[in-house]
Structures are given as C-alpha cells and as structure tokens.
Amino acid sequence: MIPNLPDTINDIKGFLAEDEAEALYHHALDASHSGAVLEIGSYCGKSTIYLGLACQQNKATVFALDHHRGSEEHQIGEYFHDPDLYDDGEGKVDTFKEFRRNIRNARLEETVVPVVAGSEAAARQWQTPLAMVFIDGGHSLEAALTDYRCWTAHLLRGGILAIHDLFEDAHEGGQAPFAVYRMAKASGLFEDLGQINSLGLLRRL
Template sequence: MIPDLPANIEQIKGFLAADEGAALYRHAQAARALGPVLEVGSYCGKSTLYLGLACRDGGTVYALDHHRGSEEHQAGEMFHDPDLYDSGEALVDTFREFRRNIRTAGLDDTVVPLVSSSDVVARHWRTPLGMVFIDGGHSLDAALLDYRCWSCHLVQGGILAVHDLFPDPYEGGQAPWAIYQMALASGLFAEVERVNTLGILRRL
C-alpha cells in the first residue's frame, strides 16, 4: 500500500504499470538515504509521483525531461497525443500536465523539475545520486546518452532502474535492453530484480 497515491493514478497519462510503479516506490524509499533520486524521462509525471511519494519525508527527486516528447510522441507517430500538442508552437508540450499532476499530489517541495536534455544538465552535475531511473528517449543514441550521463553519478549501493525492457525484439524496442545489458557487462552493477518491463540494478 502506497500512502497518498492519487486515486486517479491509472488515468494519468503515461506508460508505467502499477507493479512497476510499486517497485519504483519501494526502491526509491530505500535509496533516498544514499542521495537524491534522478528520473530521466518524466512525461506527464506518472512515474514521478511514485518516486516523489517515496521521497516526500526526507528526499528529493530531480525530474529531468525536455517535455517535447520522445520520437514516438511526435505528430503522426504511434503514441502521439493531440491533447499534449501546442499548435501555436507546433511542438509537443507535456510540462503543463506534469506540473499539474505534481502540484495536485502535493509534491512541489519534493520534486525538482529539470527542463532540458541529459547532456546539458549533466555537463556540470556534481551531486552523487542514490537512484537513477532511465525512461527517456528509446532510440539507441538517446538511451546511450542517458546511461552515460547518469550511471556514473550513482553512489555505491545506489539503484539503476531502466524501463521498457524487451529481450524479444518482436515485443518492443531494443535500446533500453541494450543499456541494461551494457550495465551488467560493465561489472559495476548486479541485477536485483525484474518487474514486468522494469529492471533494477544495484551499483557495486
């Protein structure tokens, strides 16, 4: 049972299953003692709510997203949502929906939005992290960038979580699976568990 989880959590736009959200909550609650949590790819804040509620009483979540949507969210693509399209700017804009969901959940003092890209924010980043959750762009270039920018900032014992793992290419994109395997092959991480399409690794 997750205290204060919004009753409408399943109606919030996003692609996170309930069991994956519960696993994020559990691991963030334990990892927050090691350092802040950083999420790459917040979209409308569904996963951010699980992380934020886990850190509400003594932690901070940095929610990193340019809020212009990933490749698959653009006009004409499979996961495009017209409600999140700013016709005046001719761009996807998920930030307003994100802020509304964070504010409604009472997490404005826990969640710090970083509205930019991984490489820009990571350029001068110096804060050790207790947990990194990667759920950003699913092209190989984007996933590799997120992994290389942020996995190096995890403290020993910290958690690296990667979403949308599909070992079978017929079931889903391969970029998240590729960086997950890269992390394991590095010898720096050990697998803790897999929940649905969410993989959890611990920094050795």
C-alpha cells in the same frame, strides 16, 4: 499500500504498469535515505509521483529531468502521439503543463524539482551524488546510451539503477533500453537485481 497516492493516479497519462510503479516506490523509499533520486523521462509525471511519494517520507529530492518535447514515438504521425499534448501555437509536443499540474495535485512541489533540459546538457556540470537513477527517456539507441553514460557516473555505491521498457523481443518494443541494460550487467559495476515486468533493476557495487 502506498501512502498519499492520489485517487486519480490511474488517470494520469503514462506507460507504467502497477507492479513496476510499486517497485520504483519501494526502491526509492530505501535509496532516498542516502540521497537524491534522478528520473530521466518524466512525461506527464506518473512515475514521478511514485518516486516523489517515497522521497517525501525521507525529506529527499527527486530531480525530474525531461525536455518535455516528447520522445521520437510521441511526435505527429507516430504510434504514441497524443493530440492533447500537442501545442498548436508552438507546433511542438509540450508535456510540461500537464506534468506540473499532476505534481501540484499530488502535493509534491516541495519534493520534485523539474529539470527542463536534454540529458547531456543537464549532466554537463552536475555535482549532486545520486542514490537512484531511473532511465525512462528516449528509446533510440543514441538517447538511451547518452542517458546511461551521462548519469551512472553520479550514482553512489549501493545506489539503484532502474531501466524501463526492457523488451528482448523486438515485436514487443524498442531494443535500445534492453541493450543498455545488458551493457550495464556486463560492465562489472552492478549487481543484477532482476526484472519486474519491463523494469530492470541493478545495484551499483
């Protein structure tokens, strides 16, 4: 049971299974005693709400990083393209309006700080230590590697690294997040906490 979870949570656009959502919430609840949480790839805010509700209890902050132009698979002609999230005037995907609405409805505007930028640009002069990093951004190898390399250096000892959409079988999903997960496990910097569905969890040593 997650306190204050909106009744509309299952109506929010997103790709997060219930067991993954609960794992994110509980790890963020523990981690946010030590500091801020960073989410990379917020989309419409479904996972952000779970992280935000956890951080709200500890008066911590969730930095929700997303350029809100959609990943490769969200563009026109791609499998996960959603016409409702396409701005005809701009000629681009725009998920930010939907994201803001969902965060406002969840009463998390004082907990969630949107960072509307690309991962590399946001990380360039970042100074805030992070107690948890959730990587759920672009699924190209370049994007996944950038997220990992830019942000794990800011993760506190004992902090949680969570990586979403891990599929060992290429027929089930993209391989880039899984490659980054294997890289993290092989680095010697993390304790492997295992997987919940397609969510991999590690702890910074």
